[in-house]
Amino acid sequence: MPRAKAAPLDTAASQPHWRDGPLQGRPGFLIRRLHQIHTALFAEECGEARITPIMYSVLSALAQLGPVDQTTLARAVAIDKTNMADILERLRKRGLIRRRVAPRDRRVRLAALTDAGRALLDRIDAGAERAHLRTVEDLAPREQALFIDFMSRIVEAKETAQSAPNLTVEAD
Numbered sequence: 001m002p003r004a005k006a007a008p009l010d011t012a013a014s015q016p017h018w019r020d021g022p023l024q025g026r027p028g029f030l031i032r033r034l035h036q037i038h039t040a041l042f043a044e045e046c047g048e049a050r051i052t053p054i055m056y057s058v059l060s061a062l063a064q065l066g067p068v069d070q071t072t073l074a075r076a077v078a079i080d081k082t083n084m085a086d087i088l089e090r091l092r093k094r095g096l097i098r099r100r101v102a103p104r105d106r107r108v109r110l111a112a113l114t115d116a117g118r119a120l121l122d123r124i125d126a127g128a129e130r131a132h133l134r135t136v137e138d139l140a141p142r143e144q145a146l147f148i149d150f151m152s153r154i155v156e157a158k159e160t161a162q163s164a165p166n167l168t169v170e171a172d
Contacts, residue, residue, distance in 0.1 A: 039053060041130075045128065046127040046128055055087060056128055058087055058091065062117070070109065
């Protein structure tokens with residue numbers, strides 16, 4: 001698909017015919033397309049493991065955090081608690097995580113990687129890394145760093161401004 005040149009957003013948003021402009025130049029459209037592209041690249045690299053990018057993020061977070069409650073994990077991965085519960089159940093059924101009651105608060109259930117979950121991460125890490133690199137490979141290394149910095153700045157600003165809970169939905 002040819003790339004559409006977008007008008008600067010400060011003027012485009014104030015024009016009376018915003019919706020008449022090219023879809024391909026809108027940030028939301030481009031973000032959605034990039035997400036679709038990344039998800040497809042991730043499937044190419046890690047598809048045999050039947051793991052989605054969000055499942056990979058959950059497993060990675062558990063590898064970094066150790067046993068953790070669902071709320072903390074949902075915050076770490078930036079998805080809502082309901083979606084997290086569904087993902088954890090799917091991972092549990094596959095034997096990739098285990099759930100147990102927290103010793104200090106019996107109302108809280110902790111999630112932790114199993115040996116099978118850790119082995120799966122070890123097996124697909126290189127493919128996941130390739131998917132991430134392939135997502136931005138069309139940019140020069142400096143542009144890749146800037147692009148990631150710009151995305152991080154937008155996310156941080158929106159999370160700070162909105163206190164983020166309502167902005168955490170499953171995107172993968």
